[in-house]
Structures are given as structure tokens and as C-alpha cells.
Amino acid sequence: MLDGTTAETLARIQFAFTVSFHIIFPAFSIGLASFLAVLNALWLRTRNDTYLVLFDYWKKIFAVAFGMGVVSGIVMAYQFGTNWSVFSDKAGPIIGPLMAYEVLSAFFLEAGFLGIMLFGRKRVGDRLHMFATAMVAFGTLVSATWILSANSWMQTPAGYSIAANGQFMPEDWWQIVFNPSFPYRLVHMVLAAFLTTAFVVGAVGALHLLRDRADKEARRMFSMAMWMALIVTPLQIFMGDAHGLNTLEHQPVKVMAMEGHYDSHPDGAPLILFGIPNPEEKRIDYAIEVPKLSSLILKHDLNAPMEGLDTVPDADEPPLTIVFFSFRVMVGLGFAMLAVGLWSGAARLRGRLYESPWLHRACLVMGPSGFVAVLAGWITTEVGRQPFTIYGLLRTSDSLAPVEAPAVATSLIAFVVVYFFVFGAGTAYILAMMNKRPATLRLGLRNAPVRAAGMLAPREIEPLTPKTQN
Secondary structure, eight states: OOTTOOHHHHHHHHHHHHHHHHHHHHHHHHHHHHHHHHHHHHHHHHOOHHHHHHHHHHHHHHHHHHHHHHHHHHHHHHHHHHTOHHHHHHHHHHHHHHHHHIIIIIIHHHHHHHHHHHHOHHHHOHHHHHHHHHHHHHHHHHHHHHHHHHHHHHHSOOSEEEOTTSOEEESOHHHHHTOTTHHHHHHHHHHHHHHHHHHHHHHHHHHHHHHOTTOHHHHHHHHHHHHHHHHHHHHHHHHHHHHHHHHHHHOHHHHHHHHTOOSOBTTOOOEEEEEEEETTTTEEEEEEEETTHHHHHHHSOTTOOBOOGGGSOGGGOOOHHHHHHHHHHHHHHHHHHHHHHHHHHHHHHTTOTTSOHHHHHHHHHTTTHHHHHHHHHHHHHHHHTTTEEETTTEEGGGTOOSOOHHHHHHHHHHHHHHHHHHHHHHHHHHHHHHTSOTTOSOSSOTTOOOBTTBSSOOOOOOOOOHHHHO
């Protein structure tokens, strides 16, 4: 099946596969960690046991998702040395420290307080437990900050010089960390994580409301999720527009691919709502478009000229078909989220938030929408910057390690098999936990060991007597 495929193509497929598996877990755990912090704070303030039940319910799901995110992230990072060693050598002086800062600050912060959050409430007291929960949530945000800074630098490099050996050397760390696209990417990704979690929590709440409208835990989590959908989705759409304007300024070729503009439009570019890209003829077949709307959105002028891919050498064009469709999936899901949020707001005003089965069914269907939107967004970002790993400076073809195609193909097949078994089982376990009511005492195995020493109960030790002390 992989005969004739180059090592570069296989390495790109392998990295895309592993990073796609990885990103869905941080996208969930970032938002879920903050949700847990809110639930814990609300319980401490109100002493309403509903919040405590929800906290205990979601913290178990968070623990599994967090663990799978850590494992998948480690595997992904190793590929920088195995398949992309030239990139690692050239960009290492900049990317290496940014990745190390993420581990030293964010990951250690999360890992250090995770055990207290999961198991320490009765051991350390409410205040320290709340602090630990807040630190886990803060750690996930710090982790996203460093990773987004590294990725954004690859998209919009700044603060560097190129040494005689071709390495990118840091000159100004402030410019490197806070590069031109970083603030937009960070806010866009964090909001995406919050929405991803909101729609998962909303879907679980909707599932249990469809079974029992009186389930108070389901009612509470569904209400909180719908507030998040109603408030955050418009903010995300606004930030997406701002991010698009920033991309137009710094990566105009990516925007050409996103918009499907093979040709330049000197008198205003249309917004192509849908169509079928035709790379051979360099046109969009069966295009459904709104005249001049793209110029209005991107340049706030109906007649503003927009350049197309006809101004770009063929060797520098990204794969338009992938970028064109992934961008529309992301935007389409964003507006679907907005529709659900507005629907829930209308139902809340009518006092029927918990008695609207069609709304609950819609939320159940929209449960995975955040993951799909995040994946579509990352595909747009990463494929759109091709053929470069460092935009405009280092080509993907020049970043590859000296590896042979059969070696990459073997590891790719191994990854696919292992990932689907391991992470498939983990995902099935999470779904099984979500299928149970929040008030369920045990979400996992009924007879699981509760002692680190193993399955056997500890032996009872008789107290020492005066006779045995001598």
C-alpha cells in the first residue's frame, strides 16, 4: 500500500497521525482542568453537594485523559530526533529551550499537584486542595502557552539570526516568545479547548437528561456547559476573525489557500462558501460564492484587491484542497456551536432548558464537535504553511532526517496498530465512565485494587507485648 511513497511523505503522515491523536487530549484536559477548578470553588463557596459529586465524577475522567495526553506527547516529541533531525539541528537553539521550558514549568507544575487534586482532599484540607486544583488548571494553560509559542515561531519567526552553519540562533527571546502570531494563536486555542470541554460536558449532561430530567447533577453540568457555549462561541468567532487578519498579514499564501483563490481579484474577491478544488486546472469547480465578500471580511473594503496563487511559484504553494476543506469544516462547526448556544439561551429564557429533548439530542450529536474543529484548525494551520517547516525559511524537504522510506513505513504501521489498540481502549473506558450517572459511586472496575501494594489485603499485626519486646 505504501510502495513508491517517499520517506518525506511517510514522515509527514506519521507526524500528522501522532500529533492528531495527541492534540485531542490537551484540547480536552485544558478546558476540563479549569472546569474542575470552578466546580471545586463553587462547592467550597456554597457547600452544595451537587458540585462535589460533579467534581469527583469529572476528575476521574480528567485523570485518564491527562495520562493519555502525556503518553502521546512523549511519542510525538521523539520524532523530532528520528524523522526530522535536520530540523532539530537547525531550529534546536530556539525550539529546544521553548520545549524545555514547557516541561520544567508547566508539566512539573501539573504533575506535582495532580496527585493532591485527585486523592488529597481529606489529607491536606480544603484550602490546599483548592490550591492544588487551581495549579493543575494553571499548569495546563502554561503548557499551552509554551507549545503555542514554539509553533507560532515556526509560523512567524522573529528575534533570530542564522549562523554560518545554518542554525537559527536566538537574538531576542522576547521577540521569539511573543512573535507576531503568538497572541492570536494562544487565545484561539485556549478558547477552542474551553468549547471542546463545554460540548463534551454538555453532551454528557444531555445524555443523562434524556434518561432522567430530574437528575440534578445532569441539570447542573448541562446548564454550566450551555452558558459556556453561549458566551465563549461568539468570542471564539471574533478571535478567529482577528487571527485570520493576522495570518493575512504574515502568511498571505495560507489565506489564499483557505479562501480558494487560485486567481487574483483586483476589484474585490468573492467569498467562496463551497466548491470542489481542481488543482490541475487551478480553479474551484461548482463554486457557491458571494461576490466581493472576502475582500470585505479580510480588508473591510468591498473593492479591495486580493492576490491569488497565480502570484506564487508552484513550488511554494500549499496543498489547497486539504486547506480549503479543513478551513470550512472548522468554520462550519463554529457556527453550529453558536446556533446551539443561542438555542440553549432561548430555551433558558422560556424556562425549558431541561425539558427540551430536541436540544438535548442536538447537544449529544455536537459532543465531539470540538475535537473535530480543533483537528480541522490544526490541519489548516500546519498544511497551510507548507512547503515550509519554518515559514519562508526552511523547507520541509530540507528538514528530513537521512532515513529510508521502508524504515519510516514500518514505524508508521506500528504506530497505527498500537495507537488504535491503546488509545482506542482508553477512549472506550472514558466513554464508559461518561455513560454512568455522576452519582455512581464507582466509575471504574468494581473490584479494582485500592492499595499500591497489590490485590491482597494487609495482614493484621498484633500489638507488641512485654514478652515479645525482649
